[in-house]
Amino acid sequence: MERNLTHIALFAALIAVLGLIPRIDLAAGVPITAQSLGIMLCGTVLGARRGALAVLLFLTLVAAGLPLLSGGRGGLGVFAGPSVGFLVGFPVAAFVAGWIMERTTIAPGTAATAASVIGGIGVLYVFGISGMALNLGLSLTEASLLGMAFLPGDALKAVLAGMITQSLARMRPASLLSRT
Amino acid sequence: MLTLISPVEIWAHRVPAGLKLGLLAAATMGLFALKSPLLLALAATATGALYLSGGTGFAVAGLRLVRPLWPFVLIVGLWHLWTADPGGGASILLRMLTAVALANFVTMTTRLSDMITVFQMLARPLGALGLSPRRLAIAMALVIRFIPVMLDRLVQISQAWRARSRRRAGWRVLVPATLAALDDADRAAEALRARGGAG
Numbered sequence: 331m332e333r334n335l336t337h338i339a340l341f342a343a344l345i346a347v348l349g350l351i352p353r354i355d356l357a358a359g360v361p362i363t364a365q366s367l368g369i370m371l372c373g374t375v376l377g378a379r380r381g382a383l384a385v386l387l388f389l390t391l392v393a394a395g396l397p398l399l400s401g402g403r404g405g406l407g408v409f410a411g412p413s414v415g416f417l418v419g420f421p422v423a424a425f426v427a428g429w430i431m432e433r434t435t436i437a438p439g440t441a442a443t444a445a446s447v448i449g450g451i452g453v454l455y456v457f458g459i460s461g462m463a464l465n466l467g468l469s470l471t472e473a474s475l476l477g478m479a480f481l482p483g484d485a486l487k488a489v490l491a492g493m494i495t496q497s498l499a500r501m502r503p504a505s506l507l508s509r510t
Numbered sequence: 511m512l513t514l515i516s517p518v519e520i521w522a523h524r525v526p527a528g529l530k531l532g533l534l535a536a537a538t539m540g541l542f543a544l545k546s547p548l549l550l551a552l553a554a555t556a557t558g559a560l561y562l563s564g565g566t567g568f569a570v571a572g573l574r575l576v577r578p579l580w581p582f583v584l585i586v587g588l589w590h591l592w593t594a595d596p597g598g599g600a601s602i603l604l605r606m607l608t609a610v611a612l613a614n615f616v617t618m619t620t621r622l623s624d625m626i627t628v629f630q631m632l633a634r635p636l637g638a639l640g641l642s643p644r645r646l647a648i649a650m651a652l653v654i655r656f657i658p659v660m661l662d663r664l665v666q667i668s669q670a671w672r673a674r675s676r677r678r679a680g681w682r683v684l685v686p687a688t689l690a691a692l693d694d695a696d697r698a699a700e701a702l703r704a705r706g707g708a709g
Contacts (some may be wrong), residue, residue, distance in 0.1 A: 332699040335645060335708050339652035340695040344688065346653070364684075371688065387649055392677045395514050395617045395623040396654075403578055405617030410538060410609035412582045430685045466586050467602040476585065490681050497685045498692075505692045 373427025415461015441495025520564035
């Protein structure tokens with residue numbers, strides 16, 4: 331019981347930390363924030379339920395007024411803004427990524443990459459793009475074009491999520507709660 | 511850690527947090543019901559007046575908080591000029607900026623502890639699903655406590671890498687950082703259990 335709670339809390343903190351370090355230079359010189367990587371890792375490492383709860387806990391603290399979203403954004407305002415769809419999609423993305431990890435038996439690295447692509451990009455973009463279309467008065471096609479700006483970065487992060495999950499599985503198999 | 515709460519104390523700080531959140535919900539729903547650009551401009555002006563009632567310093571801080579929206583303003587603005595629908599574009603932009611500014615106003619004038627108290631009250635019905643207010647409080651406190659700890663450690667790991675390699679650390683530092691987070695979670699769980707559990 332306590333272990334569930336602390337894992338959820340620590341991964342919520344991890345999402346925040348990944349959003350707060352813009353200069354980690356994940357790939358030579360591309361200034362992408364790693365926040366969505368944190369969302370993917372929540373799913374692939376913690377599994378569906380715990381992963382989604384970690385993301386919800388993170389969003390609760392953002393709503394309470396902590397500037398934990400990448401770029402130091404936060405507060406209730408971000409939930410009224412045009413990117414609200416992505417925020418709503420975050421916990422669902424983590425849940426789907428975790429669900430795929432739990433239900434497949436292929437190697438953790440491959441499974442985590444696939445889970446991150448499906449959950450962290452596919453599912454997340456459905457929410458994010460619909461949100462932008464509604465808020466900005468665009469058609470779904472136009473909003474999709476806008477969303478494509480994030481695609482290269484997120485594809486890279488899905489691959490990273492796969493590699494990190496694989497390293498964790500190799501170093502300490504028991505730490506991969508999504509597979510136990 | 512910095513918060514978004516305004517250091518300038520204004521009258522709205524003394525309004526109960528629950529009331530502010532209720533009014534915000536009603537105002538936001540109202541905004542999305544409004545269609546005419548004229549009425550929306552009126553709402554935007556009223557929001558501006560709300561900020562100015564806290565003094566210019568407070569209003570400037572408020573403006574700074576809506577600054578991250580500029581790419582959207584640019585895109586929607588250009589798009590509606592292109593399609594020759596300036597009225598529609600103005601409605602969308604006014605609604606978006608007013609809704610965000612109103613929400614920011616509540617965040618700027620509500621202490622974190624008050625906001626968390628309201629959230630816990632709202633989460634009370636979830637107790638049936640196993641989410642007791644006490645557990646939520648412990649989880650939130652853990653997150654707030656561990657963010658600086660994890661940031662420090664990430665810096666240490668990067669420095670350790672740099673001391674040993676001429677190549678860039680890159681994403682590789684995230685593996686030990688994630689592993690350390692998992693270890694911390696185990697240790698915090700033991701510490702919690704030793705102190706009577708999470709309830």
